[in-house]
Amino acid sequence: MKFFKKKWVLITLAVVVLLGGIVFATSRKEPVPEFSSQAVERRDLSQIVSETGSVEASLELTYGWEMSGKVVEILKTVGDTVTSTDVIARIANAQQRARYNEAAAALSSAQARLNLELAGPSDEGKLKAEAAVAQEEAALVQAEANVSKVEAQTSATISTAEKAVDTAKNNLQFVVDGEESDLVNDAYADLVNTLKSAVTNLGNALTEADNILGLDNEFANDDFEDVLGVVDSSTLNQAKNSYYQAKSSLSAAQAGVVSLSTLSPHDAVDATHMTVAEAISRMQTLLLHVQQTLNATRPIGDLSQTELDALKSGVTTVQGYIDTSASTLTNSVQAIAAARTSLTSYQIAYDKALSDLEQAKKQAMADIAVAAAQVTAQEANLLQAKASYDDVVAPPRNVDVASLRADVARQSALLAAARDDLAKTELVALADGVVSTLDVKVGENVVANQDVLGIISDGFSIKVDISEADISKVSVEDTVRITLDAYGDDVFFEGSVVDIEPAQTEISGVVYYNITILFDGEADAYEIRSGMTANVDILTDRKENVLVVPRRAVLTQDGKKIVRVVTDTEKGIFEERDVETGLSGDDGLVEIVSGVEEGEEIVTFLKEV
Structure with a gap:
């Protein structure tokens, strides 16, 4: 009986020690950091500048081209009635069109490379890789055969050199008198x-x-x-x-x-x-x-x-x-x-024949060595061809696809810039109205922002002050979405930016720049009056199908922009990775041009311990 009591005491003591060890080990674990994350997603991204302004009656616009150039075509004259986007005149655009075509071709090429990578190896590509292996195998056989050929040729060369020695020796006998x-x-x-x-x-x-x-x-x-x-x-x-x-x-x-x-x-x-x-x-x-x-x-x-x-x-x-x-x-x-001095000459010829024979023997050894080296090199080529075949049939790597997507995004941006430059060679009507002035002739050179065109419009416009922090984002012809306090937030009007004043205005110590927005034709259905308060959302930029993350997830470190990519969610492990950012859009989102892939989890908040 005492034996069993002692046995249970020992068991109980062992369990207590084991549980204590577990508790101790658990308390020693590294704490999991408190963080939140969000997946990298692909979506359309817009950049909008929102401000408030007031409606004004009638509008007289005076403006010119946004770039310098030589006038090559004038399509309207003073007194003509024009509608918004009518082309008034053009400057020479051969260079801009060439750059646009080049950018379009580059984008097509980048997209084709991405599509090719996503499509994976084609049957033709596989066959080509297989053919390359077969070709290298045949080349190896040929290199091996070449060794035998070189051996035979060098043997014949040595034989010819030996005969030349005999001839030179005999010539020494012929010089007399x-x-x-x-x-x-x-x-x-x-x-x-x-x-x-x-x-x-x-x-x-x-x-x-x-x-x-x-x-x-x-x-x-x-x-x-x-x-x-x-x-x-x-x-x-x-x-x-x-x-x-x-x-x-x-x-x-x-x-x-x-x-x-x-x-x-x-x-x-x-x-x-x-x-x-x-x-x-x-x-x-x-x-x-x-x-x-x-x-x-x-x-x-x-x-x-x-x-x-x-x-x-x-x-x-x-x-x-x-x-x-x-x-x-x-x-x-x-x-x-x-x-x-023929005797000397023939003696020299004889000596040379002997030297040539010796050189032929050395050359034979060198040629055979080169042929053997070609066999070794061809064996290496065969291994490389087989490796290339394995590379062709392998699925595309995520890092390669990410790089190609980034290239497509870059080329899209370059095409958009080239398209904008080409559009700037046309002087277009920014509003419906009548041409009041047109101070330019074909053949004249104009400079950027030189006022050459005046248009008088009977429509309503909106005057808005834009802060200096946002004015660099706004451009003439930007699309604008408008609501009027008089009609509430459910009634939307469309318009566009038609003028940006270069001079600054200081309001309460803050620098602003005045812009003019013109309603489009749909506003005629409403009774709009001068002085109404207008709320405007200016669409300054837009990109489609790009990778985006929250702006707060992008950090600056040693002059570089980085994000923290989660590698183990349960343990809270992440890695810092350099990224290239693009458009800064609405809803706190920013475009990622390169550095991450769609679906990866990015740290958006990390509680410092």
Whole structure:
């Protein structure tokens, strides 16, 4: 019996300890912060400025364009009856229309990218990704085959280099007889032919120069002789002196070449070579001076620019021939020297063949290594193609969709701004009435806010004072919803802002700006009188289908705007996230351009502990 009593005492004691531990652990838990939250939602957002004013009878408006430009069209004249929104005149709008079209295209592109992301991968996209994988697999097979191909090609290259070594070695056996060897005689025979060809080119070049200078052929330049070197006559005198020197050298060269043949003694050929080389040098100088003379010539009188360009082109052409002759002559002389030292040349050729063989072996190793590296690179490309395929078939990420939606919102704002700029190029009637003044003509340049149009309207208007805090939101042509105390809050009238006075008005130390609102035609059904109190709601901006949160949920921290996104509602855990805000609307809401997604919970109130 005592045993059972002792057992129950121990059990009771264990339960008490356990319950105490639970109570202690519970008391140690972090307290859940007291907060309230609201989901990010997508809706239409309006910005409204509300004020009170008074009704005034009749209205005379005087205004102009909101931007500067050149008047290109006038559609009305003084005395014409106009209705609200009639176009009176236009200024040039090519740039504004281009920007509008560009913004419209950008919005369409952004919307298309969003739609494409939301639609997910198309069958065509999947097939294309699959084809890319197959293509990379085939490219890998081709790269592997290329290794074998490179190995075969390098083997053939090495074989060719080995044969070149054998040929160079054999050539060393053929050089005998020194100065009278076939190699030297053949080189001199080539030099004779080069000298004769050079003399022919020299003769053609001298004729080309004479056709411009008119020294031997006095009638060749009759059409332009008077304007030749007109800018700098010294160039013409220089060219004439060079002509006679070149002619004299050419005569000596021709005399030397006439007696030459491929069997002529080497010393005779060497002497003629010196004469022809001097003639080439003087001919190059002559052609340079002729070109300078043409550069100092202007297309005057019978000489057209086309003819002058043709003369310059002709000189340039023969300069090329003479330069080629000089180069060929140098090569021929060098060939003789090479032939005389053929033993050394062939020894060098043999050494080079050996070097080329060694280089071919090194290149073969490098080419094979490159081919092997291409196989490795292609294996990496295949892995990338497979990863791209996996990316194509994967569903769109929320962060990508949010970014694309933000881009659509930005492009929509840019399109709206471009549309407003385009509309500002038209001067429209802000009220029904009669055109009283129109001080502008087609072709005139006007500046922004220059009064050029006057309209007298018999309708009623409302004068309203807007505080300086709200005046920047209000624009001419903004839509206005109106109630009159005389008819109660259930009767609504529509109107629009037709004028904003630039001058300020100070009332009780507060700065205001006076605006004029005009009723639309529906107000004619009511007996409106001057002096009635009017309550106006001015729709200053509106955006459709945008993400919004309460304005109090947006905080400023280190110059950045942030919101607190709830990540665990039960534990009260949230993260701070940077956001970009847009339109500040009614009902305490503000547009979020980027940073959050629809449906996320945002902290709107947090009780500080």
